[in-house]
Structure formats: C-alpha cells, structure tokens
Amino acid sequence: MHVRHKLRALFAALLLSAGLVGCSVVEMNRTPEEWLSLSYSGxxxxxxxxxSGSMSMGMEEGIMFKPQMFEGKVVNHHQLTIQSDKQDPLYWNPVEVLDSLNRSHESVEIVRSGERDSSGATTLVLRVVEKRDAAKNRWVGVLVQELEQVTGEVVITSGAGSAKRKEIAEQAKQELDAMLRSLEVHTAYEIVVDKQRMLPLKMEENTTFTYDRKDRKLQENRHTSVRFQAFESTAAKTD
Structure with missing residues (x-):
C-alpha cells in the first residue's frame, strides 16, 4: 500500500511537470459554463x-464623464467595505456579480486561453453575456432605490417654501418611471481566470442602456474594470 501511494504521488508530479499540456487536458474537459461556476465558487x-477598479459613464454623442475610482476589501467571506473618490455611494460586490452571471447568463464562451498575466499565472478569458431581463431587473432596482433615497432626503430636509423642491422630486420620479418602461439593457463581461487557482483576476463590464426620454431615444454606456489581489484562505494561502 505504501508503494502504491508513492506511485500515485510520482504520477501526480509527472502530470504537474507537463505544464501547459496538463492545463490543456483539463481545459478540454471543462465547458465555459463550468469555468464560470468554478471562478464564482473559488x-x-x-x-x-x-x-480595485474604475467605473465610467458615457453618452452616445461621445460625451464622457470623469471615471470613478474605487477600491474594496472582503473579509470573512462576505463583509464588504468599499471606498470611492467621489461622494456618490458605489456598491459593487464581485461575488454577487459572479453569482448573478452564473445563474442568469445568456451565453458563455472562452475567447482566449494560455496567456500569462503579470504575475506569471496561466489564464483563460471568458466572455459572459447576461440575460437581458435579469440585467434590466437589476438596474431597475438600483435606479429606483437611488431615486427613493434622493427624494426621501428632499422630504426630510424640506422646510417652509419647499413645495417647489417636492414638485421637482415628483417630476423626477415620473420621468424615471417613463424611462424604465422603455429601458433596454445589454451587459457583457470579460473575466480573466487563473486556470490553476480557479480565481478571477480581472473583470471588465460593458453595459449599454437604451431608453426613451421626451420623445427621444437615448443611449448611455457604462464601463467597469476591476482587478483582484491579496487572496487569502484558511484552506490554502494564495496571493
């Protein structure tokens, strides 16, 4: 039995020493959907x-707004802290994003494989298109919540002569409701995955919003780029 264990260990070492050949065998046996699931689980x-990353918004006419820079940390699996260089709150939970994509993707494909990143890790790149209904529902929830927060603050801070401010808040709500009825959302991600550790190293999000406003069809674009680092696990320390 002891000899058998030694032979197994030797065989495993030989597989690891095969390097890229071993990786290609593993990749051939895993579908793009499985790689997405593994990156989420990892x-x-x-x-x-x-x-850390950045988020930028732009209009169809070529108008670009200054990117919002942010950085965050997750401890104890789910305790998220995030800081931004702007006063506007930004909420971006990578595990929730991957979980949502894992459950509600329209398509997943491997677009590149075998490249090495700056740390020397062998990677593959997934392109994931989110289901349109799921993307729209998520953004409707975000926009409604943000408007409720703003209009709630208006009501709380309103004093004498505040009728005009309340009227503006109500008008904003009506405009948002009209926009949401016509809203179409298309979201695609590119996710760089460490093939050995099965962890996401980078995520690029591109979202296009199309909606009607005052008899005009408008389009906005959002781009988010995020890099991950300092992974730690009680099972195995990684970096």
Whole structure:
C-alpha cells in the first residue's frame, strides 16, 4: 500500500511537470459554463481578498464623464467595505456579480486561453453575456432605490417654501418611471481566470442602456474594470 501511494504521488508530479499540456487536458474537459461556476465558487471560498477598479459613464454623442475610482476589501467571506473618490455611494460586490452571471447568463464562451498575466499565472478569458431581463431587473432596482433615497432626503430636509423642491422630486420620479418602461439593457463581461487557482483576476463590464426620454431615444454606456489581489484562505494561502 505504501508503494502504491508513492506511485500515485510520482504520477501526480509527472502530470504537474507537463505544464501547459496538463492545463490543456483539463481545459478540454471543462465547458465555459463550468469555468464560470468554478471562478464564482473559488472567489466565494476565499476568506478575504481585495480589489480595485474604475467605473465610467458615457453618452452616445461621445460625451464622457470623469471615471470613478474605487477600491474594496472582503473579509470573512462576505463583509464588504468599499471606498470611492467621489461622494456618490458605489456598491459593487464581485461575488454577487459572479453569482448573478452564473445563474442568469445568456451565453458563455472562452475567447482566449494560455496567456500569462503579470504575475506569471496561466489564464483563460471568458466572455459572459447576461440575460437581458435579469440585467434590466437589476438596474431597475438600483435606479429606483437611488431615486427613493434622493427624494426621501428632499422630504426630510424640506422646510417652509419647499413645495417647489417636492414638485421637482415628483417630476423626477415620473420621468424615471417613463424611462424604465422603455429601458433596454445589454451587459457583457470579460473575466480573466487563473486556470490553476480557479480565481478571477480581472473583470471588465460593458453595459449599454437604451431608453426613451421626451420623445427621444437615448443611449448611455457604462464601463467597469476591476482587478483582484491579496487572496487569502484558511484552506490554502494564495496571493
């Protein structure tokens, strides 16, 4: 029995020494959907990790707004703290994003494989298109929540002569309701995955919003780029 264990260990070492050949065999046996699921599970299993990135918005006419820079950290699997260089609150939970994509994707494909990142990790790149209904429902929830927060603050801070401010808040609500009825959302992600650790190293999101406003069809674009680092797990320390 002891000899058999030694032979198994030797066989495993030979497989590891095969390098890229071993990786290609593993990749051939895993579908793009499985890689997406593994990257979600791998990140969710981490005790803690950090991420940093930027989010920018632009209009169809070529108008671009200044990017919003942010960085965050997750500890104890789910305790999220995030800081931004702007006063506007930004909520971006990578595990929730991957979980949503894992459950409600329209398509998943491997677009590149075998490249090495700056740390030397062998990677593959997934392109994931989110289901349109899921993307729209998520953004409707976000926009309604933001408007309720703003209009709630208006009501709380309103004093004498505040009728005009309340009227503006009600008008904003009506405009948002009209916009949401015509809203169409298309979201696609590119996710760089460490093939050995099965962890996401980078995520790029591109979202297009199309909606009607005052008899005009408008389009906005959002781009989010996030990098992950400082992975730690009680099962195995990684970095």
């Amino acid at each position: 990140l969710a299993a981490m005790d803690q990790y950090a991420f």
